[in-house]
Amino acid sequence: MPTLQPETPAWPGTKLEAFKYTNLTRLAGTELAAARSTLHHSPKLEGVTVSSLAPALTMPVTPLTQRALAMADNGWLIEAKGEIAAPLELNLALGEYASTAPRLLIRLAANTHLTIYEDAHAAASSLTNQMWQIELAEGARLCHVRLQESQDTATHLCTSAVTVGRNASYKLITLNTGAGIARYEPHITLTAPGADVNLTAINLLTETQHGDVTSVMRHAAPHGTSRQLVRNVLAGNARGVYQGQIVVAPDAQKTAAQQSSKALLLSEFAEMNVKPELEIYADDVQCGHGATIGTIDRMALYYLKARGIPEAQARALLVSGFIAEALEGVSNDSLRLRLDQQVARFMERVV
Amino acid sequence: MTTLLNITGLTANFETKSILDGLSLAIPAGEVHAIMGPNGAGKSTLGYVLSGRDGYEVTAGRAELDGKNILEMEVEERVAAGLFLALQYPVEIPGVSYMNFLRTAYNAVRKARGEAELEAVPFLKLIRSKAAVLGITDDMLKRPVNVGFSGGEKKRMEMLQLLLLEPRIAILDETDSGLDIDALKVVADAVNSLRAPNRSFIVITHYQRLLDYIKPDHVHVLAKGRIVQSGGPELALELEAKGYAHLAA
Numbered sequence: 194m195p196t197l198q199p200e201t202p203a204w205p206g207t208k209l210e211a212f213k214y215t216n217l218t219r220l221a222g223t224e225l226a227a228a229r230s231t232l233h234h235s236p237k238l239e240g241v242t243v244s245s246l247a248p249a250l251t252m253p254v255t256p257l258t259q260r261a262l263a264m265a266d267n268g269w270l271i272e273a274k275g276e277i278a279a280p281l282e283l284n285l286a287l288g289e290y291a292s293t294a295p296r297l298l299i300r301l302a303a304n305t306h307l308t309i310y311e312d313a314h315a316a317a318s319s320l321t322n323q324m325w326q327i328e329l330a331e332g333a334r335l336c337h338v339r340l341q342e343s344q345d346t347a348t349h350l351c352t353s354a355v356t357v358g359r360n361a362s363y364k365l366i367t368l369n370t371g372a373g374i375a376r377y378e379p380h381i382t383l384t385a386p387g388a389d390v391n392l393t394a395i396n397l398l399t400e401t402q403h404g405d406v407t408s409v410m411r412h413a414a415p416h417g418t419s420r421q422l423v424r425n426v427l428a429g430n431a432r433g434v435y436q437g438q439i440v441v442a443p444d445a446q447k448t449a450a451q452q453s454s455k456a457l458l459l460s461e462f463a464e465m466n467v468k469p470e471l472e473i474y475a476d477d478v479q480c481g482h483g484a485t486i487g488t489i490d491r492m493a494l495y496y497l498k499a500r501g502i503p504e505a506q507a508r509a510l511l512v513s514g515f516i517a518e519a520l521e522g523v524s525n526d527s528l529r530l531r532l533d534q535q536v537a538r539f540m541e542r543v544v
Numbered sequence: 545m546t547t548l549l550n551i552t553g554l555t556a557n558f559e560t561k562s563i564l565d566g567l568s569l570a571i572p573a574g575e576v577h578a579i580m581g582p583n584g585a586g587k588s589t590l591g592y593v594l595s596g597r598d599g600y601e602v603t604a605g606r607a608e609l610d611g612k613n614i615l616e617m618e619v620e621e622r623v624a625a626g627l628f629l630a631l632q633y634p635v636e637i638p639g640v641s642y643m644n645f646l647r648t649a650y651n652a653v654r655k656a657r658g659e660a661e662l663e664a665v666p667f668l669k670l671i672r673s674k675a676a677v678l679g680i681t682d683d684m685l686k687r688p689v690n691v692g693f694s695g696g697e698k699k700r701m702e703m704l705q706l707l708l709l710e711p712r713i714a715i716l717d718e719t720d721s722g723l724d725i726d727a728l729k730v731v732a733d734a735v736n737s738l739r740a741p742n743r744s745f746i747v748i749t750h751y752q753r754l755l756d757y758i759k760p761d762h763v764h765v766l767a768k769g770r771i772v773q774s775g776g777p778e779l780a781l782e783l784e785a786k787g788y789a790h791l792a793a
Contacts, residue, residue, distance in 0.1 A: 500649035510645070
């Protein structure tokens with residue numbers, strides 16, 4: 194039954210700095226049978242080709258990618274060229290009671306415009322440990338909307354390696370309301386001047402859910418801009434983690450890199466862990482980070498009730514206001530609707 | 545004349561401090577009553593206690609609106625029953641547009657009153673007609689609740705909520721504070737437009753000025769947690785001239 198190779202690296206624990214707040218050693222001993230993933234995608238989008246992936250990915254060496262590499266699973270190569278109006282929908286089918294480690298390589302040719310809608314849904318009692326590599330050539334623009342709403346019995350781990358070329362732009366919006374344990378680990382490198390990255394991560398968690406966003410933003414070239422907006426709404430005993438690393442290389446002058454993390458705790462048992470890490474080796478840069486953790490504003494709650502709005506509805510309105518800024522970036526109406534519906538399902542669960 | 549709001553022996557603490565001390569006040573339907581008094585007398589507390597804000601503990605007394613004791617109701621139930629408190633310091637709510645807030649409030653109250661809720665388009669029509677009276681633009685309605693609004697704009701938005709929710713009894717807590725004379729007139733016009741035989745107002749203020757525009761039927765002085773003097777509109781002029789010092793004893 195065990196299909197993992199004997200040399201498979203152990204699950205990382207809190208002794209490792211990168212896993213300080215996310216102890217995955219608890220996954221040991223619950224190994225699920227390895228399974229092959231399948232990929233569902235929107236049919237025949239002009240300018241997009243999807244094929245089985247032969248070449249190896251170029252991923253950072255981390256405990257998660259090392260484990261993923263030790264597993265045999267399917268991979269796909271997605272290549273896009275041109276200005277593609279309709280969103281490309283991707284859904285990795287990950288079987289129940291199974292362990293998967295699918296790989297994707299996504300390449301956008303120069304000046305390609307594409308929106309990817311990723312339905313990151315893992316089945317009940319499953320474990321997925323994914324690797325995504327995304328390459329954006331000069332002038333390419335990718336908007337990546339990722340909705341993760343797995344069952345609480347699922348573990349959802351994903352590492353991405355993104356390279357953003359000259360005047361290229363990567364906009365990521367990840368909404369995470371699912372999985373008992375989720376970790377999203379984007380490693381983004383701005384490789385040429387004029388690269389621009391917008392990373393928005395929203396964790397809405399309750400009960401014993403654990404949601405970790407650990408990002409590495411590497412400014413390797415001058416005149417790059419990056420913004421990270423992270424919002425956590427935590428109810429029950431949930432725990433949110435944001436570790437945001439910004440690395441500015443010595444010659445990456447005129448870099449502008451920002452990070453903002455805000456957490457709203459709906460319960461006294463919820464917990465937020467934030468760790469910004471700025472490593473700046475250039476002297477002419479603008480880098481900043483800010484983090485706040487708070488609770489529902491009692492005066493605002495009273496004000497809404499004093500206008501006739503019942504408590505639960507008032508709380509839901511305040512939560513929606515808290516994440517409103519983060520959702521603004523989604524301009525596609527049907528994607529925005531899906532985000533709103535997923536937020537609404539979370540609200541029904543907690544208020 | 546029927547009594548709309550009947551407050552008897554109202555005693556309340558904020559945290560451990562006694563603020564209201566056996567306050568009694570009867571407001572007949574259709575009247576405007578002004579409440580004046582020195583700082584710290586309990587004027588704002590009266591509004592908060594009637595509206596049900598957290599932190600205020602009622603230890604004795606009743607407050608009946610149409611014969612029902614509102615002190616036993618939740619905050620939002622009091623609103624549905626017909627109570628409205630315009631706040632001295634309206635609260636900012638980032639990320640929630642005024643339009644969304646107003647429609648949510650309006651429909652919540654309609655629902656609680658057993659009336660049909662209003663869809664987005666007819667609501668928009670309704671709110672625009674009421675906003676126009678107050679000089680409130682569509683742009684203001686799109687902005688987050690009170691974020692970046694001037695003092696005068698905030699008070700005008702309070703009046704819009706008053707016009708929208710059409711309460712039986714409206715309490716205006718120092719709505720005139722921080723307003724210039726033009727804004728004051730706009731607020732007064734909104735209140736006067738709502739005066740009706742079945743609706744009453746409690747106007748809490750420090751200054752006679754507002755009462756030039758909203759003519760009260762009665763004026764009360766609140767000091768040390770109770771009504772110490774009541775009279776007609778002339779009492780406000782007298783207080784303006786003499787101050788409250790002579791009441792201290």
